[in-house]
Amino acid sequence: MKMICGNWKMNKSRSEVVSYFDTFKALxxxxxxxxxxxxxxxxxxxxxxxxxxxxxxxxQNVHQQTSGAFTGxxxxxxxxxxxxxxxxxxxxxxxxxxxxxxxxxALKLEACVSAGVHAIVxxxxxxxxxxxxxxxxxxxxxxxxxxxxxxxxxxxxVAYEPVWAIGTGKTATTEQAQEVxxxxxxxxxxxxILTSTLLYGGSVTPQNSGALLSxxxxxxxxxxxxxxxxxxxxxxxxxxx
Ligand code: PGA
Numbered sequence: 001m002k003m004i005c006g007n008w009k010m011n012k013s014r015s016e017v018v019s020y021f022d023t024f025k026a027l028x029x030x031x032x033x034x035x036x037x038x039x040x041x042x043x044x045x046x047x048x049x050x051x052x053x054x055x056x057x058x059x060q061n062v063h064q065q066t067s068g069a070f071t072g073x074x075x076x077x078x079x080x081x082x083x084x085x086x087x088x089x090x091x092x093x094x095x096x097x098x099x100x101x102x103x104x105x106a107l108k109l110e111a112c113v114s115a116g117v118h119a120i121v122x123x124x125x126x127x128x129x130x131x132x133x134x135x136x137x138x139x140x141x142x143x144x145x146x147x148x149x150x151x152x153x154x155x156x157x158v159a160y161e162p163v164w165a166i167g168t169g170k171t172a173t174t175e176q177a178q179e180v181x182x183x184x185x186x187x188x189x190x191x192x193i194l195t196s197t198l199l200y201g202g203s204v205t206p207q208n209s210g211a212l213l214s215x216x217x218x219x220x221x222x223x224x225x226x227x228x229x230x231x232x233x234x235x236x237x238x239x240x241x
Contacts, residue, residue, distance in 0.1 A: 002240035003220030006227025014143035058086035127164035165202025181217035206235035
């Protein structure tokens, strides 16, 4: 079964959250599963609405420290306190707009492992880096500080999201995505990480998800824009059956 994760980013109101899940829950079949990363303020409500379903509610980010003077941040203990045990980390928007470095992402991953929270770690190159032939060098740099913690993860989930494909409508071709996924899988195996779930992200839609998910090394999808509409997101979840 492929793994499908939605990422709402900074979208939706409280009433939209409620009506989204009314529709989405009605669409989901008994065998379907989905994760959805929602804004912090709606985590608890979304988790409550989805309890008893196969929908897992995830955070979009977390801070690596356990507590203290970190104004505006949220700790892993706080997430666990409200029943959240999945989070995205290292999303390219966090790296780009909030200056998260590879090392900061590694600290977050280590904190997640220690706290027993599952992380979906995002990596990916920019268009300039791809055009300069640096895709694998950039991905190597992003992965290097993560291996030690990945090796301790009960479930390794890495999302490959080429930055040039995020929110742009320019999806990587199935060949481009498969090539990178196979490469990531090999890197992980070389570090002794034999089992991994590799998600593709970047303008995944109901139209292209079938082809992407049919690739041998694409184990799922991380879906931004198309996860905002329950019917569209459900079409992608259905491709994972
Ligand atoms: P997109 O976003 O599907 O809107 O391109 C993906 C993501 O940022 O996770």
